Amino acid sequence: MFSFRSALLNGTVVAALACGVIGCRAYQAFAAEQATFDPPPALARTDFPAWPYPSGVPDDEKEEGKLFTVPGSKQAFTFTQINKQRTTIDWFPERHPTPPPPVIAGKEGAYNACGQCHLIDGGGKPDTSDLRGLPVEYMMQQLADMRDDDRHASINGAPLAKMVAIAKALPLDDARQASEYFHSIKPVKRLRIVEGNVVPVTHPAAHAVQKVDPSGATEPIGTRIIEVPQSFARTLLRDPSSGFIAYVPAGSIRKGKALVTSGGGGRTLPCASCHGQDMRGSGAEFPGIAGRSPTAMARQLYDFKSGTRNGKNAVAMKPVVARLTDADIVNVSAYLASLDP
Numbered sequence: 001m002f003s004f005r006s007a008l009l010n011g012t013v014v015a016a017l018a019c020g021v022i023g024c025r026a027y028q029a030f031a032a033e034q035a036t037f038d039p040p041p042a043l044a045r046t047d048f049p050a051w052p053y054p055s056g057v058p059d060d061e062k063e064e065g066k067l068f069t070v071p072g073s074k075q076a077f078t079f080t081q082i083n084k085q086r087t088t089i090d091w092f093p094e095r096h097p098t099p100p101p102p103v104i105a106g107k108e109g110a111y112n113a114c115g116q117c118h119l120i121d122g123g124g125k126p127d128t129s130d131l132r133g134l135p136v137e138y139m140m141q142q143l144a145d146m147r148d149d150d151r152h153a154s155i156n157g158a159p160l161a162k163m164v165a166i167a168k169a170l171p172l173d174d175a176r177q178a179s180e181y182f183h184s185i186k187p188v189k190r191l192r193i194v195e196g197n198v199v200p201v202t203h204p205a206a207h208a209v210q211k212v213d214p215s216g217a218t219e220p221i222g223t224r225i226i227e228v229p230q231s232f233a234r235t236l237l238r239d240p241s242s243g244f245i246a247y248v249p250a251g252s253i254r255k256g257k258a259l260v261t262s263g264g265g266g267r268t269l270p271c272a273s274c275h276g277q278d279m280r281g282s283g284a285e286f287p288g289i290a291g292r293s294p295t296a297m298a299r300q301l302y303d304f305k306s307g308t309r310n311g312k313n314a315v316a317m318k319p320v321v322a323r324l325t326d327a328d329i330v331n332v333s334a335y336l337a338s339l340d341p
Helices: 004-010 025-032 079-083 136-147 160-169 172-183 232-236 252-262 294-306 326-338
Strands: 191-196 198-200 202-204 210-212 218-220 226-229 244-249
Touching: 136 160, 136 172, 191 252, 191 326, 198 226, 210 226, 226 232, 244 252, 244 294, 244 326, 252 326, 294 326
Parallel strands: 191 244
Antiparallel strands: 198 218, 202 210, 226 244
16 A cells, blocks of 8 residues: 555655645655654554545656647646646636635745645546535635644545645635635536446556556456546646546446435435535535545545544534445445536
8 A cells, every 4th residue: 555654755745735745844844754644543444445545656757848738728838837846837827716826826835836736726636626616614624624633534645644734834814715716616527427347447647647558458347436537648737627537337326326315225314415405515514515526525435434534514424424335435426426516
């Protein structure tokens, strides 16, 4: 299993703000102390599946002065501008409000720009979180939970460990600016669902993105969801307009709908009671859960189940997840991902 502690010592931590890289003095001090924001030893799990916690490999691309572009954008950036700075790039500045400093610039000596890993529009990737349209107070509470050590990942080496470090370094005013910005952006579905019994063979790649094997090899999907970029190259360029494909088991959407809408005969609770009939959220405490990454959704369900996500509002989720099996989590995540956000 990928070890966050080993990655720190070897200098190979994969970028990820719900998971960002802290390329700054605060992070260097943190690494020097060999500290860890992994789950408390009593709660760390080794019996959870690996797929909801995407791992990656170091980005070995070299700066050669080449300017990269993406379809539909008038911008051009070098590899260093895209990946090796505290700030983040903005391919489509005309498509969203002006980002506040925490989102696009970060803060020297404290944290990298939120857009580095959540992307400039907050859409994120399977290893991070989609922040678009989430309630401001919900996001502020999650940051508070991380800051107060009430929220961790369930397994060692998960990207959330880096987000906990960021939450501890993020001033409240900066956190609110970023939260208000991401709340103002309407979610747009950039996810295609494919049901079936086989999936492409994939491998961890840079930025914790999963890359399809170029041989075209396939394997049984089993009790998993496999989420890959529609364009691997554009995802590595942090292009927020390029989406993902989620491969889910045959029949999982139908089975997930039964669990989400009726509770599956008492196995869980209907999600609409808190998240609204359309699963697009209700009030400041219950976020929209429709049309978001099924990988990220499953990760949250496992973290609630393990007890490592134990903040102010987690009590409402504990009876929901208590009796869910691995297959149930796959089915619920697949169904919710199939909905429009």
